Amino acid sequence: MSAAPADPTLELLHAARVLDRAGFLPASDGNLSARGNNGQVLITRSQIEKGALTKNDFVALALEQESAPGVSSEWPMHRALYRGRREVNCILHVHAPYLTAFACAHRVPSVNLLAESSACVGPVVLVEYRPPGSQELADALLSADMSASVYLLANHGAVAVGASVREALHRVERAEFLAHVEWLTAALGGGVPLSAENVRELQRGRSDRC
Numbered sequence: 280m281s282a283a284p285a286d287p288t289l290e291l292l293h294a295a296r297v298l299d300r301a302g303f304l305p306a307s308d309g310n311l312s313a314r315g316n317n318g319q320v321l322i323t324r325s326q327i328e329k330g331a332l333t334k335n336d337f338v339a340l341a342l343e344q345e346s347a348p349g350v351s352s353e354w355p356m357h358r359a360l361y362r363g364r365r366e367v368n369c370i371l372h373v374h375a376p377y378l379t380a381f382a383c384a385h386r387v388p389s390v391n392l393l394a395e396s397s398a399c400v401g402p403v404v405l406v407e408y409r410p411p412g413s414q415e416l417a418d419a420l421l422s423a424d425m426s427a428s429v430y431l432l433a434n435h436g437a438v439a440v441g442a443s444v445r446e447a448l449h450r451v452e453r454a455e456f457l458a459h460v461e462w463l464t465a466a467l468g469g470g471v472p473l474s475a476e477n478v479r480e481l482q483r484g485r486s487d488r489c
Contacts, residue, residue, distance in 0.1 A: 291312075291337070293444075297452075298451075299328075309329060309371075310353045313369040314369070319340060322340065322354060324351065352411070355413065355416070355417040356370075360440060371451055372436060372437070373436060374435075375437055376455075378455050380458070387405050387431060388403065388461045389470070391478055392460065393456075395488070398485050399485065401427070404429075406433060408434050
């Protein structure tokens, strides 16, 4: 597990710009957070457009805090994941269109359809619908799969986690590209996943690709 940076603000600002340009954060939707090495978590404020984020648009909270003025309504979900998964240092909640389409269809794209997603994304799991911002949603994520890299929130959106902001960002970008490709291959009769041996070979060379 990589160490949390002392101040992840600049990395989160970069991630917000990338995700906004990609169309993953419509209106004021979505929320981003990261651990600092001071034990606190930085998370975006509520109801702000992420493409114009500044360093003043984050709230710093300790994991013991249940809420704070202006904090994102999805803090319960972020808090639960950080408390339950110590290896996670960044959480990106987005409404990427193709991942969200799969989430609305209650389906999960096949990670082994593409070499890059097979090597670098990790498990993608579907989480049953729970109201956004609720403790029920937070609990559902922890119950779904403690090793997941990307969670698809049914009828809602997607959540990517990582040991760093960079890892979480690359996971959600690759997962969205995978979902788009699977969508397109459906017009050709469906994609053909990699063989088990292909997957094992990719996993052995993961550190050189990701």
